[in-house]
Amino acid sequence: MNRRHIGIIAKKEFSGLYTEKTIIFAILLQLFIAMFSSFLLVGLTAMYDPEAMAGYSTTRYAVGYAGNDSPLVAEFEKHDDLLLYRIDLAEGVAALKERQLSAVVYAPDTPPDADDPIKVTLYLLQNDLQSSIINVKMKDLLLGYEAELREIRSDRLESFPLRLNFPEGITGTDFFEFVYGLLIPLLVFMPAIISAALIIDLITEEYQRQTLETLLSTPVTFTEMVWGKIVACELLIPVQAGIWLLLLSVNGIAIENALPILLHVSVGGLLLILLGALVALHYRERTSAQFIFSTAVVVVVLLAMAIPYNPLNLIVRLSVNTIGYEQWVVLGVTLLAAAFLAWVTTAYARRVGDERAAGA
């Protein structure tokens, strides 16, 4: 293989990307998604963990209390974000429907030390953003009530859990876990998947437009042509993933170990690109190749995620800086797998090239 020929093909693909401005669409899309990031961060974190929402609200919520007297009433005094109104049940539920109350509780007349459980009925608005918040606040209150009841009934218990004292007043959110444990690996790997889909387009296009003959009448061999396209797609990965890291840090999400992350994504992406190239060489037709490839990607990514120390997990560990030497082992294994696929791709491409030469 001639390195210069590969370079020429790669340059040709880049100029194609440049003149068609397709790459601009990709970057516009990144910007577009980044513009949504404040929504993403608040909204999607809330999807991931609605309890986080409660931290954003400062209003006092009105809660209706119906039924019998119980120690639950006293619990409300400990929570100054909840305001208790004694109310008739039917009237309370009607007021809830009109959103004059945020929730209604009904307490039965079961005494605290009874053998039976105490069943409290909690009325909330269905499918409402605010009822998620009130739910979290009520949960806190009911947990306190439960602890008190457990204390009263403690002489009936037989085993006790190991005790741990947690520091008071420190509250974390799931924001961190969502962003670093889910969002970053997904966003950073997106360019790799896009590049792999791109190689299919580049290869099948030569077949379907019947431009292969023209291309192969130059001194460039078929294998060199395939590798030139692979190089072009591969180079796009660190650039796009780098833009993601940059956009995320503009949004105030600091990421450690940016360079190793780009390294891992590039190698993992190479694996996917080679897979795409093989599928494209086999099918020579875009629809079939893209269909098979996207199904295969789902299988490969799912399989990878089920194995500990997969590249996606490494990106998580790298971005939060909890990483050891093991990353180099995984990188080595991924590189070996990529090298194997590279060998298969080269052999396949050479065979196809020979067939072409024999046919011509």
Next chain:
Amino acid sequence: MGMLTSVWTITRWEMRKSMTSMGRNVLPLALALLILLVLVTGFAAESGIHLQDGMYRLGVDDSGIARIFAGDERFSVYESTSLALWQNRFSYDVLVVGGEVYAADTGKGRSALKALERDYGTYVSRVASAEPDLFAAYPLWIELEYVKSEMDFVATESGQQVGAPTDISSPPRPSGPVAAMTPPPAGIAVSTEDLRAHLVTDAGDSPISRYTDVLAADTGMEAFKTPSQLSPPLPFDSIILIFVFIFPLYFTSQFFMMSIMNERIGRVGEALLSAPVRPAAILLGKGLPYFGIMLLIAGLITLMNGASLLILLPLVPVILFFMANALIIGMTARSFKELSFLSIFFSTLVTSYLFFPTVFANVHVVSIISPLTLVVLELQGDGFTLMEYVYSTALFFATSGVLFYAGMANFTEERLFSEKPLLPRLMEFIGSGISHHRPLLSLFGLAAFSVPFVFMVQMMCLVLFFNVPMPLSLVLLIGASALIEEFAKSVGIYALLGSRPDFLTVRNMLAGSFLIALGFLIGEKVLLLATLSQIAESVFGEVLFLSLQVLWMPLILHFVGVLIVAVFLKVGGSRWWIPGLLTATVVHALYNLHFISGGLL
């Protein structure tokens, strides 16, 4: 009759062609991959998803306590002596020394602490659920009842806060009728052992399982929860379903896109065009199988979820919209990679248009601009009215109709087999909608037909600027919508300039601008009438029907806007289009700003 036969013939061709090209080579491998997928899914379910493994470092001085957290793979657990741990305390995110928990004062440390607390809670529940006297360990059970609240448009418009108490001393009184209620019974109707079993199975719930559970059926046990089991209802839980519905649609429209593109590659479609069939018949015939497949897939998903088939009604315009866009992209893309990027770009935009308003289903009436909100409402069992259906789908029907028409009008040899950059090509498409004999009338029609697109993009901007701080978001929205409107209005003149450079005489400029303004205004009002008539009895109705003096003001505004761009184009040629647009936008935005601030003061 002839039309129907040719449509049917082409449908059969299309199916045979895709079956043979896909069938022989793809199906065996696709089947193999499907089996692999099932196997891998099983494996993943067995071994778990290792995405967040080892995020946190946890130091523990007691092996009994270390065992509690051994199951949580987020923690790399290090066991050592208290002294050694304390000396190296800065290399851990959380430390458990002598029964006390310490966390690093970082975002990561706090997050690790929270994860640890949750794990500990699960452990405590596990110990408690083994108690012989279950109701001593779990004395309190909660029964959740959900109540539906009727929202009214006016209340949400004025931004009324829900549940904020106004009077501390006396409870709020409902203004409406109060239905009689029997208090719930004090006992639990489920056996103790069932409750215990439920406690054990429910112990390991993760944030992700909540979403997978959305699709699973409810068991009777869900009604009773201990306080620690209370998890807030997801305001967005139906949204996961939206992806289930939209993803296959996106995939299938790709096949249609490719089928259109294939007609152009290697001039395969030439033979088809020379056959005595109309382009409309070709496109309908080619599209029909894909439309059918999408409807079938959506129907199957609906049935699998045990939902009502009424869900398909709001999905039909979404399918049509996907197909119309697939048609245009398939007809304009110069290469496969352009096709890929355009379709990724387009589908992300559409998904966010469909997705974000739906987040506010049940919260704000505006959420109905996305047809998927109707799907959510139907899934909840609320259903939707005919008016709501028209309101949320009109834009989709209208835009796909216009796009299909543009596709049909341009499905000719000249357009299909020439290669041009995207923008000139789109201009060509639009230009072909302008009649040679009646250019002015065409401009009028073009302006009217551009309105659904303008509305769509404006809605998108509304969603986009939603999270920007208030005064800025308003200014941005005014600027953006002015730019979008001016752009849409000037497109016709710009396209005409390309094909007939001598068109812009003073008389034509004035008449054209007036007709564009008129067309735009009429389109705007008709669409508003269709989409907002559910609130037509309100203030909007008066604006629409009674106060005619309000109508001529926007007409003049639209007229001035187009005229400015036309003058720029006449003086400077097509290069002056963008400066002209910007000038018109500024004028338009100033007018809007004045009108809005006047309305506010």
